[in-house]
Amino acid sequence: MKTCEKFARIQAQYTRETTYLLNHATSRRGTRAANLSAGLARASRNSMAKSLSTHVSNCLICG
Numbered sequence: 724m725k726t727c728e729k730f731a732r733i734q735a736q737y738t739r740e741t742t743y744l745l746n747h748a749t750s751r752r753g754t755r756a757a758n759l760s761a762g763l764a765r766a767s768r769n770s771m772a773k774s775l776s777t778h779v780s781n782c783l784i785c786g
């Protein structure tokens with residue numbers, strides 16, 4: 724599948740956020756803060772999937 728620059732930008736942004744949250748969760752494993760971060764990382768991944776699929780259905784290059 725061919726994707727455009729905007730697709731890559733959306734993906735990179737969410738990937739960075741998710742990676743940050745997962746690192747945070749790993750470094751505080753077993754704490755409330757870690758559980759919160761892990762939950763946010765999952766939410767961020769879901770948002771990424773939603774944003775990307777919305778983008779693909781509206782984009783001439785990606786679609």
Ligand SMILES: [Zn+2]
Binds near residue numbers: 729782786
């Ligand atoms: Zn696109």
